[in-house]
Every structure is written in structure tokens, then in C-alpha cells.
Amino acid sequence: MEQAENRAIVRVDRNGRRDQEDLVIREHALTITLNDRQFVTMLCSPSDLEALGMGFLLSEGLIKSSEDVESFSLSDDSSEFKVYVRGDILSEELFAKRAITSGCGRGSMFYNVLDALDFQAVSADAKVSAQSITQLTNEVQSMSDLFRSTGGAHAAALCEEDRVLIFKEDIGRHNAVDKVFGECLVKGIEAHGKILLTSGRISSEILLKAVRRGIAIVASRSAPTSLAVQFAEKAGIALVGFVRGRRMNIYSNAYRIE
């Protein structure tokens, strides 16, 4: 499916107005069906939809590894992603839980969500040079076709010190990150101890996705939020924001950036 489409637009500038064509980023509705029950409808870019579906289930904590999944398939028209998970990890509660949370926490409990998360702290040895962060960020920016052509996409990438392992784009910054982790699961790529780059703001929800996968370093050319910084500090993640050229701000666990 095409990621963008041509539309007739009216362009206005100092010379007046004229009709022309413009490339608009495509927004697609994907429904996830879990053991034959509709679970959620996501709005996304129509690429890597299997990775998106699996990544979403990982990020929501519904599945922990590929062992929880019996089978999955995407419908021919790409509108439905059907997943069958082991019966014992599904419950009525799980469907009900989505009724009262947006993301991952609720009420006053939200601030303690890290304590409730069963995450494995990353070894202190996972380090990277500031120069690598700059180089990887440049590399990811140059890979971002969809953003260049439509101005509407976010990118996310899983990296090692010297190379980009997985690169994904989507209209949503959450979806781009979910696609990265979903692909890890589908292809058996280990995310633990590695670097997550994202083009968007780093909110607590993005940071928690990284915590769940054991990421050591999260970096973005955009800003982090206060809650993301708190969670990163506690989880042992180096959180790096405003990566622009050779400049960057390190908000937590700065010893990981050499």
C-alpha cells in the first residue's frame, strides 16, 4: 500500500494562489483482533503492520515474548490484524482494563508504574560515545523518506554503537516505536542493552516502552518530559534530548554517554 497520496491543493504565497498537486501522508485504520475479539483500532501509516500489531501488544504488556503468541495474520486489505495468544494470558480483566487507562497507568498509581513493571535493569556496561549518537541520528534522518516527502512522519530506530539495526516510520511517534519492537519480536532480534532513537518528544509512555524491552539509551532530537526523565533515572536508562549536530543534552545516567 502506498504511504502517501497525491491530492489537488491550492497553494498560497506572495505571488497569489494556484492549483497544484501535493503529496499527503496516508492515514490507515488497523483493527487488532485478539483471540477473535476486537481489541483496538489504531490509526497508522500502512507499512509494517504485523510489526505494529505485535509491538502494540508488547508495549501494552499483553504479551512478553513470541512464546505467548500462537499465530498472527494480516487480512488481504490490511484492515485487520488477527492474533491468537495463549488462552491463559487473556482475561476479561484485560479487556476491561483498557476501559480505564490510556496507555499504561491509572490515577495515583501511575507514578509507581515502574515498581509494578517487571523489568530487568540494564548492565552498567552498556555505553556509547556522544559521537555515535550524533552519527546514528544523522543516519536515521537521512533514511526518513516519508518525512522528507510529506513532512508528516515520525521515525524510530533500534541501533548498536556503530549501526542502525531496525528503522521504521509512521504518522504516530508511538506507532513508530511499536513497529521497531514488534520487528524485534518477529525476527528474534534482542533489544536489551541497545539504543532507541526516536524523532519525537520523549514522553513517559515512550520511555516505558523502552524500559519494557531493556533499552539502555534513548535519544531524540526533540524534548523529553519531566516524567520520562524521572522514569529513565530510576530504570538506569541514559535519556538524551535535543540531539542536533554535535550538541545534545543528557538528562539521566550520563555515565553511559562517553
Add this chain to the structure above:
Amino acid sequence: MEQAENRAIVRVDRNGRRDQEDLVIREHALTITLNDRQFVTMLCSPSDLEALGMGFLLSEGLIKSSEDVESFSLSDDSSEFKVYVRGDILSEELFAKRAITSGCGRGSMFYNVLDALDFQAVSADAKVSAQSITQLTNEVQSMSDLFRSTGGAHAAALCEEDRVLIFKEDIGRHNAVDKVFGECLVKGIEAHGKILLTSGRISSEILLKAVRRGIAIVASRSAPTSLAVQFAEKAGIALVGFVRGRRMNIYSNAYRIE
């Protein structure tokens, strides 16, 4: 509550690294309780939380006007927004519905969501000059303190041709728009036929919020998505993207921009 907080960071640039302070945008968890049942937890900037709560209920289609609301209050620590709505508009279905939708639609039905929406088409008379769009956009940008100090905020504003009526900021672009419409409801300001400016991308969900309130013109300095353009076309909304200086792209109902 402060909208940003000082954090100790390590800044890296071509001169090396040094410790300093940086202002980080605050992310706050707000739980909405609907007739004494937890309904959702939102992550947001801790300002205008009553407007946010009301705007969220409006955008989700749970309430249609202030007549649906019996009372509302914000807890002293700003963590809980309690709303009591008329009993007859609440149902078990409504709580269950949130289990299977992310936003406003589900599955193949999503593309017909406009037909299901009971919206009142805006009169063809609602028009504005391109020059006004430019001026209003500049005005809104200059109002955006939080973005300037933290780099992490979105802005949204309700405008008439020659002035900004309501201006709101939030870490989330959805929240900023919800705050605008929530304030309309609380203060009895009519949004019908007016202009909505947003700093973020215009996705279908943002556009549908505007449709529900009878907005005539939606404009942003960012990109729209294909689904937003389709919905705007059908709903009679002029959708304007990439407003930068005196340039802009009009994606639908261009006759409204003179």
C-alpha cells in the same frame, strides 16, 4: 502547579561536556472519574485541567453540551477530575466501548465515522482571508511561552477573523485542542463557524474534534494526513496546512480562504 521544572543535565557540544540546569516540561497524570467510576487517565500539562476534562468528554462524544453535566470538580492535588453527568447518558456500553476503540472509530466502520457523527454542517458564509490565517498563526506562536522555554509543547487556539479567543498549551496536541473546546463549554463560548489553529499535525482524530464543534476552518503550520483531508472535504471544513510566513497549502473547501 508549575508547567516546567529545572533539572540537572549534562550538556555536550563541540567544547566538551559540562553540568548545567535545563527547564524540562512537566508531564502530569490526571484521572477522570465519571459518576464515581474511574474512566481514563490522561498524561498532560498541569494547566486548565477542568477545561481538559470537559473537552475530553466532548471530543469522545460522551457529552454534547453543558446541559449533560450536573457538576464537576478538580481535586486539591490536581490528580483527579470528578464529573457527574445525567444518568441517562451513561451506560455500561460506554465503559465497554472504550475497550475497543482508540479515539473514535473501529475497524472498517472507521471510514464511515462521519456518517455516524451527528454534526451540523457549517454555513458556506464562514470565510477568512489568507492574510488573517498568517496573522493569527504569528500571534499564536508569539503566545507560546511553554514551547519557547522547553521545546516540548503544542498550542491550540480558537479564533475569529481578527482575534484569538482562546489559547491553550499542552504536551499533547490532542490535549491542547480538548482544552480549547472544554473552555468553550465551561465559559459558554460558541465554536460553531470559527477557526481552529493547532501547532501539530492534523490527523483524522484532530479533524473529527473540529467537526463535532462545527469549526469552519482548521489551520496548522504542520502537515495534514490523507484521512483528515477526506473528512474535512466531506464536512465542509477548509483544511490549511504548512502555514509558514505568507505561504500555506489549502487541502479542502478552498473557497473559505479568500
